[in-house]
Amino acid sequence: MVAEQQATEILISAEDLALGYPGSAAFPKATGGGTNVIEHVTLKVPRGAIVSLIGPSGCGKSTLLKAIAGLVAPTAGTMTVGGTTPAEAARRRQVGMVLQDATLLPWKTALDNAGFLLSLAAPELGRTEIRARAKENLRLVGLEGSEDKLPRQLSGGMKQRVAIARALTLSPEILLLDEPFGALDAITREEMSYLLLDIWERTGKTIVLVTHSIDEAVLLCSDVHVMGARPARIIDRVTVPLPYPRDPRSFDDVRFRETEAVLREHLLASHGRAQAPQRAAANRGAA
Amino acid sequence: MQRPSQFRILDAAPSLVLGLILIALWEAAIHVFKVEVFVVPAPSAIALSLAQNAGLLAQATLVTAEEVLVGFVLSTLVGAVLALLIVRFSLLGRALYPIIVLFQTVPKVALAPIFILWFGYDLSPKVVLIVVIAFFPVTLDMLAGLQSVEPGLIALMRSVGAKENDILFRVRIPNALPHLMAGMKIAITLSVIGAIVGEFAGASAGLGYMIQFASTQLDTPLVFAALIVISVVGVVFYYLIELLERAITPWAPKFDPAHQH
Numbered sequence: 001m002v003a004e005q006q007a008t009e010i011l012i013s014a015e016d017l018a019l020g021y022p023g024s025a026a027f028p029k030a031t032g033g034g035t036n037v038i039e040h041v042t043l044k045v046p047r048g049a050i051v052s053l054i055g056p057s058g059c060g061k062s063t064l065l066k067a068i069a070g071l072v073a074p075t076a077g078t079m080t081v082g083g084t085t086p087a088e089a090a091r092r093r094q095v096g097m098v099l100q101d102a103t104l105l106p107w108k109t110a111l112d113n114a115g116f117l118l119s120l121a122a123p124e125l126g127r128t129e130i131r132a133r134a135k136e137n138l139r140l141v142g143l144e145g146s147e148d149k150l151p152r153q154l155s156g157g158m159k160q161r162v163a164i165a166r167a168l169t170l171s172p173e174i175l176l177l178d179e180p181f182g183a184l185d186a187i188t189r190e191e192m193s194y195l196l197l198d199i200w201e202r203t204g205k206t207i208v209l210v211t212h213s214i215d216e217a218v219l220l221c222s223d224v225h226v227m228g229a230r231p232a233r234i235i236d237r238v239t240v241p242l243p244y245p246r247d248p249r250s251f252d253d254v255r256f257r258e259t260e261a262v263l264r265e266h267l268l269a270s271h272g273r274a275q276a277p278q279r280a281a282a283n284r285g286a287a
Numbered sequence: 288m289q290r291p292s293q294f295r296i297l298d299a300a301p302s303l304v305l306g307l308i309l310i311a312l313w314e315a316a317i318h319v320f321k322v323e324v325f326v327v328p329a330p331s332a333i334a335l336s337l338a339q340n341a342g343l344l345a346q347a348t349l350v351t352a353e354e355v356l357v358g359f360v361l362s363t364l365v366g367a368v369l370a371l372l373i374v375r376f377s378l379l380g381r382a383l384y385p386i387i388v389l390f391q392t393v394p395k396v397a398l399a400p401i402f403i404l405w406f407g408y409d410l411s412p413k414v415v416l417i418v419v420i421a422f423f424p425v426t427l428d429m430l431a432g433l434q435s436v437e438p439g440l441i442a443l444m445r446s447v448g449a450k451e452n453d454i455l456f457r458v459r460i461p462n463a464l465p466h467l468m469a470g471m472k473i474a475i476t477l478s479v480i481g482a483i484v485g486e487f488a489g490a491s492a493g494l495g496y497m498i499q500f501a502s503t504q505l506d507t508p509l510v511f512a513a514l515i516v517i518s519v520v521g522v523v524f525y526y527l528i529e530l531l532e533r534a535i536t537p538w539a540p541k542f543d544p545a546h547q548h
Contacts, residue, residue, distance in 0.1 A: 071442045090446040103440040107461050107538040120457070121447035150538050170447065 011082055011174065011206050012045035012068055018076035019063050036075055037063045038232040043225060047173075050200050050207040052217040054263065055227030056270060061210045064227075065178050068208060069097045082173060089174075093121050096167030100179040102159035104151040104166075110158075111147040114138050114165040121170060130169075137165040140199060157188040161195070168199070175199075177209045181216070190248075193219055197246055214263045218256055219246060224263060228270030235270055238262055328508040333515065336508035343497070344516050350493040351482050352520055354410060358417025359478040359524070363471055365418055366425025370463075373426075374433045375455060387426065395419050399488035413485035420481040424473040432466025433459045465539035468532040475528055479521040494520075 020036040038060035045051055053061040066072040067079055070086035081089035089095050096117075104113045115134030118125070125133075138147055141161040151159055160180055167175055177196075181189040193216055200207055200220075211217050217224045224238045241255050250256055310330050316322075317329035324332055337344065369387065373380030399416050406412035436458055444454055486495025494513045501509035532539075 066442075070446050087446070091448050093447065095446075097443055097446070099439040099443070101437065101439060103437045103443070105440075105458065105461070107536070117443060117447050120444055120449040120453055152538065152540075 008046045008048065010044045011047040011049075012043065012080075012208065014041055014043040014064075014067075014077065014079045016077040017041040017043075017064075017067070017074050017079055019060065019067050019072055020075045039076070041077075041232075041234055043234060045206060045208060047206055048204050049223060050197075050209070050221050051223040051225060052209040052211055052221045053225050053227055054211055054214065054217045054267070056229050056267065057212065058232075059227040059229040059270075060232035061227050062178050063232075065097075065176050065208060065210045068174070069095050069176050071097075091121075093118075093170040094172050095174045095176060096170045096172035098160070098163045098167050098175070098177045098180045100182045102151070102156075102163040104159055104162055106151050109148050109150060110138060110143060110154065110162050110165075111135060113151065113162050114169050117166055118169045133171070134165065134169045137168040138162070140168065140202070141165045142195060155188075156184050157192060160184065160192065164196075164199070168203070168205075172205070174206045174208065177207070179210055179212065182212075189213075189216070194247070196220060197244075201245060214260050214267070215251075217263065218242075218259050219250055224259075226263060226266045226270070236266055238266070325505045325507045328511055332508045333511045336506075337512040337515065340509055340512060344494075344513065347492060347494045347497045347513070348516055348520060351486070351495065351517070354413040354417065354482040354485065354493065355475075355478045355520065355524065357410065358414045358481060359421065359471075359475050361414060362418045362421035362474050362478060363425050363467075366422035366470065366474065367429050367467060369422070369426045370429035370433060371455075371460075373430060374459065375451070387423070391423055396484050399484055402485070403489040408489050408491055412489070413482050416485045416488075417478045417481035420484075421474040421477040424477070425467065425470040428466040428470030428473075429463050432463025435466075436462050465532075465536045468528065468536060468539075471528050472525060475524045476521060479517065479524070483517065 018036045018039040018041075041064060043064070053064060055061050063072055067074060068081060068086055070081075070088075070090035073087070079086055082092075082094050084092075086095070104110075105116065108116065111131060111134050114137055115130040118133065119127075119130050122130075135147060138144065138161075141164050143158060143161050143165065146154065146158065151162070154162065164175075164177075164180070180196075181192045184192065196207070196209075197220060199205070207220075209217070209220060218240055221240055224240065226235045226238060227233065228235045238259060240259050242250055242253060242259075314330050317327065322329075328336070369383070373384055395416070398419060399412070402412035402415050406415060433455075436454075440458065441454060444458070449457075482493070483495035483498075486493040487499055490496040494517050497513045498510050501507075501513065533541075
C-alpha cells in the first residue's frame with residue numbers, strides 16, 4: 001500500500017511549513033497577526049487519495065486545510081498544490097472547498113448556489129453551461145429534483161450536499177472539506193460519509209478532510225494525519241488497512257477497531273502531556 | 288409556505304376587539320364624567336368632525352403625504368448610498384462614519400426653523416428635515432446587512448478570483464436587502480414625524496398645519512380627526528413597505544412581532 005502510493009504522483013506537498021494569520025488590516029497585533037498557528041509541518045498527499053487531518057481543537061488542522069485552498073499564505077516553508085502555489089491552483093479551479101457551514105446564498109436556488117463559484121471563476125462559460133454543470137453535480141450528491149428549492153427549504157444535510165456540489169462544479173482535482181458534517185446529527189453524518197465515499201469512488205478526486213471524529217476518519221480515509229496542539233504539528237501518519245469499497249460493515253472489521261484504538265491513543269497523548277501517556281499505557285495493558 | 292389569508296384576518300381579530308372595547312370605554316367615560324368637548328372630545332364627536340371636514344382633510348392629506356413620500360424616498364436613497372460608500376471605500380468610510388454618528392446627536396427637530404429660513408414655506412424644507420431625521424436608521428441597517436456576510440463564503444469567492452465589485456453586487460447588496468427593508472420601516476415612521484414637525488415650524492397647508500390651526504380655534508375634535516388621518520397615512524405607508532419587502536425579498540424570514548410559528 002505504502003509502496004504503491006509512493007509510486008503515484010504527489011499532488012499536495014508541504015515542506016517545513018509555517019502558517020499564521022496576518023490579522024485584521026486595522027489591528028494586526030490585537031487580532032493575532034504575526035504569530036504562527038503551525039510550524040514545521042510536512043505533509044504529502046498523493047493524487048487520488050482520500051486522507052484526513054485529525055486532532056484536538058486548536059491544533060491548526062483547519063488552518064492547514066485553508067493553506068491548501070490558498071486562503072492562508074505560508075509564513076515559512078513551501079507548499080505546492082499540483083506543482084504550483086495554492087493560490088494559483090485555486091485560481092485555476094484545481095481546488096474546491098467545503099466549509100463546516102454550507103454558506104449558501106439564501107436568495108439563490110440550490111442550482112444557482114451550486115453554480116455560484118463557477119460563475120465567478122469562469123463567467124465566460126455562460127449561464128447555460130454553468131447551470132448544466134451545476135445540475136450534473138447536484139445529481140451526483142443526490143439532490144436531483146431539488147434544483148429549484150431555496151436553502152431555507154433544505155435540511156442541514158441537504159444544504160451541505162449543495163455546498164459539496166458547489167465545490168465539485170468547479171471541476172477541481174482536489175476536494176477539501178473542513179469539518180463538513182460537524183453540524184449534522186449522527187445518522188445524517190454517517191449518510192454523508194457514504195455519499196463522500198461514493199463521490200470519491202466515482203470521480204477519483206483527491207480528498208482532504210478535516211475532522212475531529214475518529215470514526216469518520218477511519219471509515220473514509222486511506223491515510224489519517226494526526227495533529228497535536230501546543231505546538232501544532234503533525235504527530236503521525238496512520239494508514240488504514242481496510243480495503244475499498246467501504247460500507248456500514250467496515251465498522252465491524254477488526255482492523256477498523258484496531259486503527260481506531262491507535263488513533264484514540266495518539267489523540268489522548270497529544271491532549272495533555274502529563275497524564276495522557278499513563279492513560280494510554282493503561283489502555284494498552286487492558287487490551 | 289404562506290399561511291392562508293383567512294388566518295390573517297383571525298390574527299387581526301384580538302387587536303380589533305381590544306380597540307373597539309377601548310373606544311367604547313372612552314365614549315362612556317366622556318359622558319359619565321361630562322368632559323368638555325374642547326378638552327377631550329368623545330369618539331363620536333371626532334367621527335362627526337371627520338365627516339364634516341372630509342374635503343379639507345383630504346386636501347391636507349395630499350400635501351402631507353407628498354412631503355412624507357418624497358422625504359422618505361430621498362432618506363432611503365441617501366441612507367443606502369452612504370452605507371454603500373462606507374463599505375466600498377474603507378478610508379472614506381472611516382472618515383465619514385464618526386461624522387454621521389456625531390450628527391445624530393444634533394436635535395434635528397430644532398433645525399426645522401432654520402430650514403424654513405433657508406428653503407421657504409413649501410415642500411423643500413419639509414423634505415430636507417425628513418431626510419435629516421430619517422436617513423440614519425437606513426444607513427445603520429444597510430451597513431449591518433452589507434457586513435453580515437459569512438466570511439467563509441467571501442474567502443471562497445476571493446480564492447476563485449472574485450473581485451471586490453463581484454462580492455459587493457452579487458453577495459453584499461442582496462444580503463443587505465432584508466436589513467434595508469427593516470431600516471425603511473423605521474424611516475417611514477420618522478418621515479411622518481418629520482413632515483408634521485416641518486409643518487408646525489412653518490406651513491400654509493398639510494395635516495400638521497391643520498392641527499396647529501384647529502388648536503388655536505379650540506376645535507379639539509378636528510385636532511383629533513387630523514391626528515387619526517396622519518396615523519392612517521403612516522400605517523398605509525408602513526404596510527406598503529411590507530408589501531414591497533415580500534415582493535423583493537421573498538427568501539427572507541417574515542417579521543413576526545409575536546414570535547408565533
